Amino acid sequence: MVDLNYLKLSKPQKLLYNAGRFFKSIPGRIAGGIKGLAMSVVRLIKGLALSIVDLFTTFRDGDWKTRLSYLVMGSGSFARGQWGRGLLFFLFQTVFNLYMVNFGIAYLGKLSTLGVVETYKEGRKTVYGDNSFLILLYGVLTLFFVIAFIYTWRVNIKQNKIAQQIVQSGRKLKSTKDDLQSLVDSQFHKTLLALPTLGVFVFTILPIFFMILVAFTNFDYNHQPPSKLFTWVGFENFKTLLSSGSASYGDTFRQVLFWTLVWAFFATFLNYFLGMFVAIMINKKGIRLKKMWRTILVMTIAIPQFVSLLYVSKMFAQDGLINTYLMKWGWIAQPIPFWTNPGWARFTIILINIWIGIPYLMLIATGILMNIPADLYESARIDGANAMQMYGKITLPYMLFVTGPYLLTSFTGNINNFNVIFLLSQGKPMGLAGNAGHTDLLITWLYRMTVSDTNYKIAAVIGIMVFVVLAVINLVVYNLIPSVKNEEDFQ
């Protein structure tokens, strides 16, 4: 449709048109996604093929220094006087070889079964067999190590090729001193990122990879290493979590997921609009003591949540201050079951979360409100808009536009908002299958699965499901909200 024709449409017509266009675009998008994926796979294969071809040609055209490097990493660099690089390559190869011979190969070999030798007792002595946990963990580590080795080996050869070319063209090679100096200049990112990357790898990537694999095993209280073995079970755990039945958690999972989404929705949007509303009130011209109001509200951010939330949760308890005072004043005869009735518990949590969440949004909204150019309002006033219209036509769109990405991260954060639930209700009241409570989020359920039930396999599956849910939400929103992608409109 031509732009002008589109602009002529009335609001519902525009909506209809956009919705139609969105739905029509879905097949195209899916096709595009598949095509993109296929393209990247093709590119990957192509890259690999080229890389292998390059390995051969490099070997063919290489001098003895280059060729030796195929066997002994870093030898070429040594021979060309770049001893720093050579040393690193050589050390890496040595460490790798030692590791593989002493541990790696053994663990890799057992990875397919996760161990077969049972632990048994011989009289009073325990004879330990295979430890499935260690096999899985070190197996994964070894896999990573092998990939890293192949990559480094490839880099080592590429460097030889380049160095050989440089020498042949008569230019000077970089000395070790140059290499070291480049670490604070052109290669500064390597210096800065080395430690953080290592940290993330060991403490995030490796564990996540491990846990994803655990989801395909029967690692739980009945199969706890070192006394018991666990092994691969395929998609069994996914079936347990997702299907309905007496031994499955399907119904619980759906209920918990539903509550998680409801919670995240309220926690995000209720706080968002209320927070914005409070910010507008405080920022209104003619309201005094702005700083004081803000400071009072901000107290809930400043005070550690375990203090404030634990206290408040006790305030709402059966014998807490709220109930006792309401009964004292004769407003109620029975204590309100804030934490014992599922409906009440959910309501109370959302209510208390407002107390925690509004100040945060108030601060953000304040910052953004002050950034809205005053001439927008002046122009609107001259055009004859009243306060409500100005809010609807300027403030709200501006806020929504600017905070679009924030809303997304906030929604994601609330799905994983452990603290509020855990400190207020611990997921209680209980009563769902799989030891889940009515206020449990996926994440608190996961926590209980891990810590009290030691049902690691299901915990791992829940973790993967959280990932899937978040990934879907993120993908959809990225495609729907324009401001996530283009940031120019209001600037």
Add this chain to the structure above:
Amino acid sequence: MASLKLEHVKKVYDKNVVAVHDFNLEIQDKEFIVFVGPSGCGKSTTLRMIAGLEDISEGTLTIGDRVVNDVEPKDRDIAMVFQNYALYPHISVYENMAFSLRLRKMSNEEVHRRVCEAAEILGITEYLARKPKALSGGQRQRVAIGRAIVREPQVFLMDEPLSNLDAKLRNQMRAEIILLRKRIDTTFIYVTHDQTEAMTLGDRIVIMKDGYIQQVGTPQEVFETPKNLFVAGFIGSPQMNFLKAKLIKSGAQYAVELYGIRVPLSAAKCEKLEKKGVGGKDVILGVRPEHAQLCFDGAPNAIEGTLRVNEMMGSELHLHVQLQDNTPVILRIPTLELTEQQRASLIYGSKLRFTFPEKVTHLFDPQTEESLLY
């Protein structure tokens, strides 16, 4: 103080966007070169390649007699003035200017001497203790230049240094740059999108468009003998008028025909056309606004048009005229040449006739847009 040589320099960004194609230029020692062109023409990219802030995709760059393709900016012995000044906001003007010298571990006395000297030249001595925030736009500009001169670099790069200033200040700073150049005799490369700056500052001008060099020459050359339509239109203000015309050849004699009039071309032009083997065909005729002459009497061979806008510029009038086929034309007429009565007759909608001397006309091929003469 060094000469520069760019040979087949090319810049390709990711996704195969080519910013600069095959750039060849030799810059003499102590020359003042201006890169000029519309935004996105690759002039800044070229400058940044010279500075070492962008990698050179292909070709070689030589400063003095050293190939510097892979040399870090700090080792190229160049200084650069940025469009937004890029003053370090957290340190004083003095420290801003001393920054590069301190990094070179120069002695305190030497630093002090150089900073004071540069400040003296630029007249910013009294602001040395201030932070950049406390300075006006013009003063910041001076500090930025000062920071470059204390270095006494081989090559002095300036990336649109005046475009953040208001018009009056810009004229003043332009004059100061000319003076500065006389004082510190070194190689200058200056990037601008403003053709006036290019014309007034440059020893030679490099006119670029879409990553290609259009023409290299002295201001005089590019003004008088533009190589193509783009250069002709870009240099000069208001821009050159382009009229559709027909080139007619009879023997060795050429003439152009437009709007029913016929202008025979001079022998010199005919010779050039003959040499290039141009036959009779459609051409674009270029005439600069200042070369047009109004005809109030019934002179023959004049083009007729309708006056749309009459801009009074003080010493001259800018007349926006619409020809029969709606082609817009601008005429620059010195006010002094008109009588009171004639001026009064130049009102919206009035018909007028104008002509132009043959020797200042330019001829362009409509297809290739190249000049037929140069």
Add this chain to the structure above:
Amino acid sequence: MAEKKIPEVDIIVDEKAGVIKEVKPQQKLRSKKGHERRINGTIYTVLTIMSIVWLVPFVFLVLQSFRSYQLEKGGMVDYLLPKTFSLDNYAFLFEGSNFFSWMGRALLIAAGCALVTALLVHAAGKWLDKRDGNGKAAGIAVIACCLAIGYALMVALSCALHQYALNDCLVKALILLAVFALVGYIVARIYLKQDSKLLRSIPGYVAEDKHEGAKKFGAMALEFGAAFVILQMVLTPMVESQYLKWYGNTLTIALFTAVIQTAIVLSVSYSLSRLRFKGRKLIMNTVLVLGLFPGFLTMITLYFLLKQLGLTQAGSVPGLILIYCASSGMGYYISKGFFDTIPKSLDESARIDGATRFQVFLKIIMPLAKPIVIYTVLMAFMAPWGDYVFASYVAFGHQDGYNVAVGLYNWVNTNDYQNYFTRFCAGGVLVAVPITALFLALQKYYVEGVTGGAVKG
């Protein structure tokens, strides 16, 4: 087209003017004022009610903390004001520890030594000036010397006062000396920042008038004092109560995390924002995907990894520091957003001026990034105070390895809840007060970081 539109606009403007004329301006103005007042009144009411709701739990908390756990035993009782105000609960927190005498001694010794050091620096500065001393190196040496003398004095004093054999605290003193040398060097650099010619910038040294000089001198003495107090506290051990142990654990964790995490976050965000290199996009996308996995998923693996390093249970303090810092590089978002707003030409200019990228980072970007540095430090410092999950899992029931959150949580969720509730309140107050004070003092930076982060996503 264009010519036709102009008159239309004119007509609209005329109509408008007419409409406005019909309403009597005077009347409208007055009614508007009343309307305004009503709105403001409503807003004040709403804000007041909100403030009460917001503050009431904290007021209750403080009140409960003054209810004696011996005389008025009980969890949530059905009255607000304790019948007698008592410091029972607070006394319990410090039971068995020599905290106050320890603290008092530390303050006293540190104050004395700081004063002596400040006087020394002052005198040395004057002396150096008279000799027209030569530059930074001499300045640093002089300041360092003075600090060393002060330090030696302090070690001697604390040895004498605590009746230690010198040997006992000699090792500790030497380790601390290394730390102190570093701190001293930094302090000297800061004082000599601007003017490298002489000790001009030592506080109290070249002040125009006496008042200004005294103020500067006081500032210097205070700074030395703060450094000395910390050193003194580390130098002489305190007899701890359980609560103080937890508090100390948390404080240690928070301090180390603040420093290490800030360094990591700044490194990552700086690289991703201002350096261009192969794999940059890959890193950002990987972090994005990793961020979608819930954090507790990996808990057992982390526990195992820490156990291999011997950093669980009794070793939970370094273990937690490791966990908090290891993956903190993934939280680069907000500070990257800040770095993105610093013009790139500053880097480029500095590089042409002869700086390596490291020097650009240190000399240009870091001084400009002060707000985001403070924000990052604040966040990193505050987070460990509230963490229950990892802290409890890593400590694994080992009481000495708890942080305050775990310890106090267990007080509330214990069978003896009736007995411990008021002590929990007191413990909570002691945590909340300094944290809140710190937060409110640095509120400005927090707001800056949060809004910047939200706007840029």
